[in-house]
Amino acid sequence: MNRVPTDAPALACRGLVKRYPDIVAVAGLDLEVRRGECFGLLGPNGAGKTTTIEILEGLLDQDEGEVEVLGRGWRTDRDELRRRLGVQLQETQLADKLTVEETLRLFRSFFTDGPAVSALLDLVELGAKRASWVGKLSGGQKQRLAIACALAGRPELLFLDEPTTGLDPQSRRQLWDVLGRFRADGGTILLTTHYMDEAHALCDRVGIMDRGTLIALGTPRALVASIGAEHVVEFAVDGTPPPDQALRALPGVREARRRDGHVALATSELHATIPALLDRLRHDGTALSLLATHSATLEDVFVSLTGRHLRDE
């Protein structure tokens, strides 16, 4: 492998702007991805994740801003960068009537350095499917094939745009394993996702994007800690829940939010919040119809920053 150890970031962009006739898709974005890290771009639909990643991949021209990839620029070193990057696009459909092996062979032929086709098949565990038509693969298998195609040139930096969207939990885990192996070899990853657990499981750092800008940046742990509450209590009642003011006054509670009849309380002291909440409800004479708790996640970070959910159903 020809990786030159260096302190320079794998990827850096400053003041990135991309305008479309009726929307500013990326509105002044600064980003730095370090060598060897897995960086996750999180954000709701339309946040500008795909636009950003395609500019970084050299597939789209920005209106303003600088991009540096592996210490190179797209204008001057396009050919070299194409050889050193691996790309998986959000929308690509590979040819349905080619087999898995034929597809990989095709992509492998574009690179003069990289693993053997059979090694790629093993890497994504599609050896048993090598002779199947792409059109007959499951969603998870197709995604793994797309990743294998991205890995065909033994890239130093891998771009993945929603690699696991629409996959069942087991397929997602299989895909995470593939990415884990890539990282173990020293590869750098920039991925976008809607899934918080995915970002937790894979990413060293995440950037939360909304309306074309980064609204938060850090390790998943630090971001979760930044809302000052490690837990979330969700409940619903038959009747009217107590007012927000009263809820915020409960011990440990930092924040109260309502959504679809549910109330979510972000708290730093679960053991104090729950008994106090139950007392309050008993005092009001309202019956609890749902009570659940979970550790605070990046989803809660997003909600706390924007007041909206990441996945707007």
Next chain:
Amino acid sequence: MSNRGGAAHPLVELTLARFREFLREPEAVFWVFAFPVIMTCALGIAFRSRGAEPVIVGVAEQAGADAVRGALAAAGGFTVRSIAPGEIERAIRDGRAPVVVVPGTPPAYRFDEARAESQVARLAVDRALQRAAGRQDAFVPEERPIDAIGSRYIDWLVPGLLGMNIMGTGLWGVGFSIVQARTKKLLKRLVATPMSRAAYLASHVLSRLLFLAMETLVIVGFAWAVFGVGVRGGVLALAVLALAGALTFGGLGLLVASRARTIEAVSGLMNLVMMPMWVLSGVFFASSNFPDVMQPFIQALPLTALNDALRGVMNEGQSLVALRGEMAILLAWGLGTFALALRLFRWQ
């Protein structure tokens, strides 16, 4: 030398991918192979040589009709149909009788001046009736009809069908698959690799060559086996011409598909490109039927050049040297369209 991990050169892999995708598409295979054979067969039967055909003559059903019928029967070579006097014009119009004799002294001929068939029938009837009335011919010519293989309509038609097929499959094969790759964002994905763009476009044209060898073999082989249509100028010259045609129309296909975003758009464009050539370039009837002012334009069309050259080789046994003008036109179109397509091409 270079390590491609078990894969061949990208141009080979791209061409193979195109080739496989095509063969795995049953409809495409039908249009390329079965359709031209069915077409050749149907047209061959419709226009087969049948020797001398009797001339159909209508005779108006009125006094004197029997005498006319008798004269025609004595002359021989006529099929006589009785036509009611009120029906004469309709009979001519709908083709029941190309000429109708109205008995009398002298008789009248009703016919359609604009139709060759009608004119010929009128001449034949006139000659028979004049002779029956006692006219002496000034001389009796020696008549030597031809029916040699190589000069029948089917011999003329097959090269035209072959040319049309090379055009159609070239445009469709290339245009359709490129626009499909574009709508599926596959083009965008390919552009994100170090793949050479020229190699991608060239692979479409090259894969056409592979199909073409098969297409030509099927059509020419069928026409030879069933109708005895020969290739006088030799198989090698035919192969070279077919290759030139495939390059030409592959390039044109690339150009047509270079910017279209949807299958509908590219279909419309392709019909727009092909329609004039179907009509003007001498597929079913000679392009010399069109007025002289149009000829420079018609002769510059790639399908005209291809059809003329194919006929030169198949029917007249001309060498490629004699056909260099047509070859030059084909290559100019092929290279020009390829270069233009490479510049205009929309990759995402």
